Amino acid sequence: MNDLTIKKSQEIVDEWIKTVGVRYFSELTNLGLLMEEVGEVARIISRTYGEQSFKDSDRRDLGDELADVLFVLICIANQTGIDLTEALRKNIKKKTERDGERHKNNDKLKI
DSSP: OOOOOOOHHHHHHHHHHHTTTTSSSOOHHHHHHHHHHHHHHHHHHHHHSSOOOOOGGGGHHHHHHHHHHHHHHHHHHHTTTOOOHHHHHHHHHHHHHTTTTTTTTOOGGOO
């Protein structure tokens, strides 16, 4: 899967759902799954970079958990007809126009 684009990722996830996953879960079920996966990412980050210690059940791979988040996010995009490439392109443009100077002028971000 070299040069995996967002578009290609959406196609691969769609094919996987249709052949292995049988069908998409409902949008509400996928929303719940997304929240679960984000929670697992939060647990790893808070225990790795925060003050809490790990429990044996917490020992998971951050990359794998982030990929789980991405997978479910792609599922939601696919089933709601969102082209994530275009959505991300528009979002970056919006952020650039809105925040182009704001972050540069933020004293809290200066090193």
